[in-house]
Amino acid sequence: MGQTALVSADVWTSVVTVVSALSLVAWLWLLFARGFFWRTDVRLPAREEPGAWPPVCVVVPARDEAAVLPASLPSLLAQDYPGRAEVFLIDDGSTDGTGALACELARRHAGLPLTVASPGEPPAGWTGKLWAVRHGMGLAHARGPEYLLLTDADIAHAPDSLRSLVSAAGAGGFDVVSQMARLRVESGWERLVVPAFVYFFAQLYPFRWIGGGRAAKRATRTAAAAGGCVLLRAEAAERARIPDAIRDAVIDDVALARAVKGVSGRVWLGLADGVDSVRPYPRLHDLWGMVARSAYAQLRHNPLVLAGTVVGLTLVYLVPPVSVVVGAVTASAATGVSGAAAWLVMAGTYTPMLRYYRQPLWLAPLLPFTAFLYLLMTVDSAVRHYRGRGAAWKGRTYARPGAVPEEG
Numbered sequence: 386m387g388q389t390a391l392v393s394a395d396v397w398t399s400v401v402t403v404v405s406a407l408s409l410v411a412w413l414w415l416l417f418a419r420g421f422f423w424r425t426d427v428r429l430p431a432r433e434e435p436g437a438w439p440p441v442c443v444v445v446p447a448r449d450e451a452a453v454l455p456a457s458l459p460s461l462l463a464q465d466y467p468g469r470a471e472v473f474l475i476d477d478g479s480t481d482g483t484g485a486l487a488c489e490l491a492r493r494h495a496g497l498p499l500t501v502a503s504p505g506e507p508p509a510g511w512t513g514k515l516w517a518v519r520h521g522m523g524l525a526h527a528r529g530p531e532y533l534l535l536t537d538a539d540i541a542h543a544p545d546s547l548r549s550l551v552s553a554a555g556a557g558g559f560d561v562v563s564q565m566a567r568l569r570v571e572s573g574w575e576r577l578v579v580p581a582f583v584y585f586f587a588q589l590y591p592f593r594w595i596g597g598g599r600a601a602k603r604a605t606r607t608a609a610a611a612g613g614c615v616l617l618r619a620e621a622a623e624r625a626r627i628p629d630a631i632r633d634a635v636i637d638d639v640a641l642a643r644a645v646k647g648v649s650g651r652v653w654l655g656l657a658d659g660v661d662s663v664r665p666y667p668r669l670h671d672l673w674g675m676v677a678r679s680a681y682a683q684l685r686h687n688p689l690v691l692a693g694t695v696v697g698l699t700l701v702y703l704v705p706p707v708s709v710v711v712g713a714v715t716a717s718a719a720t721g722v723s724g725a726a727a728w729l730v731m732a733g734t735y736t737p738m739l740r741y742y743r744q745p746l747w748l749a750p751l752l753p754f755t756a757f758l759y760l761l762m763t764v765d766s767a768v769r770h771y772r773g774r775g776a777a778w779k780g781r782t783y784a785r786p787g788a789v790p791e792e793g
Contacts (some may be wrong), residue, residue: 438468
């Protein structure tokens with residue numbers, strides 16, 4: 386009996402050793418063959434100021450954003466843009482006085498002209514945000530803009546943000562220039578979860594693969610954008626039928642980039658230096674809701690993809706620390722060393738993102754725990770979907786793609 390238990394333990398240790406080695410191989414592949422996703426030096430490309438600045442319209446969809454608007458809208462109105470520009474804030478059925486507050490802020494902060502309008506409730510087949518964007522783009526069309534800046538109501542922009550975006554788009558010939566806004570990191574849970582959110586996004590959509598160039602030759606179809614800050618060429622929007630072509634997309638920024646790239650448009654995405662989200666997520670509950678409301682949509686509501694994601698997250702992020710523990714308990718050097726090596730590579734690739742967010746580097750070894758939280762959030766997102774709750778945001782629930790939105 387004791388000999389049988391000893392053999393079983395040896396078999397178990399051997400299995401963990403093999404899996405640990407696979408995890409290390411996976412991390413070496415991620416380190417060198419995934420577009421150097423872990424680097425944080427993908428910022429706005431070379432900018433050259435045009436001879437004549439093109440007209441721009443800024444469209445801000447807003448639903449119940451009175452809490453964050455005083456910290457964001459004045460930054461848009463104060464843009465130092467040499468050309469013609471104006472702001473359209475589309476109040477999507479707010480109940481907290483968002484529209485009235487926007488008008489008051491415009492009176493207090495002189496700058497770009499502001500128009501506040503409301504599109505009414507979205508019809509079946511439309512998400513509320515994209516219905517608001519459609520209304521804003523329709524109003525902007527009469528002004529004949531060359532570019533549209535689609536930005537969320539919780540995003541604050543540096544004074545030269547619009548100028549830099551337009552310069553980069555013109556110099557690079559891009560139809561979409563999008564910046565991943567620097568999210569707020571103040572509470573303990575934000576420090577643990579937020580930098581990892583951007584890190585995982587970059588791992589899924591390596592920025593170097595999106596913008597073109599040598600690093601993108603093997604993955605020219607990769608397309609993504611960050612919905613908080615998207616400069617879109619008006620002509621490209623018309624060719625790609627934005628937003629009508631993506632009207633039911635919950636993850637609208639990625640859908641927009643794919644639609645534009647699908648009509649031979651050029652897309653660029655990188656990290657921001659002067660574009661910041663002011664929305665707080667102080668509790669784990671808040672962050673959990675942010676991720677869970679759209680995680681399963683990111684997997685295209687496919688249970689097989691969900692299963693693969695769970696296995697992948699387990700192999701890549703959870704196996705290394707488990708292997709270190711098993712190696713120490715069983716005195717298996719091979720298991721412990723391979724697990725420690727994978728964990729070290731993992732932590733090393735995470736440190737640039739922590740530096741970008743100005744966070745202590747001791748958070749890097751905690752990434753397996755954060756990944757475990759994201760695994761649970763993703764599974765919870767699928768559970769919500771199959772219970773009919775789907776993606777929920779500001780009182781609206783989108784149970785399934787193409788379903789009629791329910792009022793919550």
